[in-house]
Amino acid sequence: MGDWQSAAKRAAAYYAVDHFVQSGMRLGLGTGSTVAFVLERLAQRLQTGDLRDIAGIPTSEATAQRAQALGIPLLSFDDVQSLDLCIDGADEVDPSLNLVKGLGGALVREKIVASASRSMVVVVDESKIVPKLGTRAPLPVEVLTFGWQLHEAWLRSLGVEPVLRRTAQGEPFVSDNGNYIYDCHFPQGIDDPMRVEAAINNRPGVVENGLFLGYATQVVIGMESGDVVVKRVAEEA
Incomplete structure (x- = not known):
């Protein structure tokens, strides 16, 4: 910084x-x-x-x-x-x-x-300040630890590059809620945030996403x- x-x-x-x-x-x-x-x-x-x-x-x-x-x-x-x-x-x-x-x-x-x-x-x-969401930062998606392995391929089907967040020691990052987080990179940014939010939050095992x-x-x-x-x-x- x-x-x-x-x-x-x-x-x-x-x-x-x-x-x-x-x-x-x-x-x-x-x-x-x-x-x-x-x-x-x-x-x-x-x-x-x-x-x-x-x-x-x-x-x-x-x-x-x-x-x-x-x-x-x-x-x-x-x-x-x-x-x-x-x-x-x-x-x-x-x-x-x-x-x-x-x-x-x-x-x-x-x-x-x-x-x-x-x-x-x-x-x-x-x-x-960005012209379109997803151009500067990845979209965090918090998921339950149970079945977390199932989400990567599904997220890729949405056209994003998901990366499981890890600590400096290489272990999966655990939120205060005890969950994992995927950081989802959108190559061209997020064209339709409402559609993306609805699709992600409708996925079983997803707790919440970072679109506000x-x-x-x-x-x-x-x-x-x-x-x-x-x-x-x-x-x-």
């Missing part, structure tokens, strides 16, 4: 917290390097008293641990049935604000939390120039 990207991620994260989070909110807390800056800013504003009565549901064990270390109160769905706002990152954002997420391995919990939120603010640096279609209400983009740009659903290209 270049120095500008880290600065851009921080700028986007700080802007999102400063402009969209209000005292009393129940938040969905995403996963990833940009969300780390979101947690940092939330903690700062809670400590100064600028924000009060904030609590969140984390989308991963890593986010939960970081939030607890920073003193951010956490909830579960035993406590609340809906959230005011979800703040999360993305691996790709297209002109309609559709997303590919899941390179951090938390796509299932991220989608559950996003679906339970009244709005979703996505924080990214400008390198994540129609979830984002705003995207906060940190630019290499140092500026922050906000795109909203009403501003679709």
Whole structure:
């Protein structure tokens, strides 16, 4: 990651917290390097008293641990049935604000939390903006470990190149849910995201995929120039 990207991620994260989070909110807390800056800013504003009565549901064990270390109160769905706002990152954002997420391995919990939120603010640096999904990042597909071997050939029949995600030691990567993940590469990008999502999620043994279609209400983009740009659903290209 270049120095500008880290600065851009921080700028986007700080802007999102400063402009969209209000005292009393129940938040969905995403996963990833940009969300780390979101947690940092939330903690700062809670400590100064600028924000009060904030609590969140984390989308991963890593986010939960970081939030607890920073003193951010956490909830579960035993406590609340809906959230005011979800703040999360993305691996790709297209002109309609559709997303590919899941390179951090938390796509299932991220989608559950996003679906339970009244709005979703996505924080990214400008390198994540793409003309078509699937052109920059693979599409993660989380599958049950039982019968995981059956999915590779089927995914290839869709015209994609599936790669089972592995750890640095060469072992299959295991999500917080105890599942495996295939990273699916689309040679020409994803032409029809809705069709792809329906086909993949209709497959027995597939838990979820990383297409987030129609979830984002705003995207906060940190630019290499140092500026922050906000795109909203009403501003679709």
